[in-house]
Amino acid sequence: MDFNANKAIYLQIAAYVCDHILLGTWKVDDKLPSVRELAVQLEVNPNTVMRTYDLLQQKEIVVNRRGVGFFVTDASVSNVKAYRKAVFLEEDLFPFFRNIYLLEISLDELKQRYHNFIEQNFKNNEL
Numbered sequence: 001m002d003f004n005a006n007k008a009i010y011l012q013i014a015a016y017v018c019d020h021i022l023l024g025t026w027k028v029d030d031k032l033p034s035v036r037e038l039a040v041q042l043e044v045n046p047n048t049v050m051r052t053y054d055l056l057q058q059k060e061i062v063v064n065r066r067g068v069g070f071f072v073t074d075a076s077v078s079n080v081k082a083y084r085k086a087v088f089l090e091e092d093l094f095p096f097f098r099n100i101y102l103l104e105i106s107l108d109e110l111k112q113r114y115h116n117f118i119e120q121n122f123k124n125n126e127l
Contacts (some may be wrong), residue, residue, distance in 0.1 A: 011050040018080045032070040
């Protein structure tokens, strides 16, 4: 995983986990990789992964079954969408709109590019 220097690593890992849940790679009641396994896989400190899992547990996206590991919750998909939507609206929307305005990109062009993006990237529900 290539990390962006402008965003905390644990938040980028949270986005990675959320992507897997939204894409159906990890389904309700699936066991997530252990803290150590994910840390090795992503080449990060286990404390960073634990911080990610703590955040996702607070958002009720994952649950810790003591002694067994972390699992995807029943409400994970709706909670991921609510969490990601809030982050998008708070952090990403203003610069997105600003660029649309400054570059004079029409809504029709955006709509067409959006449809092309969906068609090219989500035929098999993968990104």
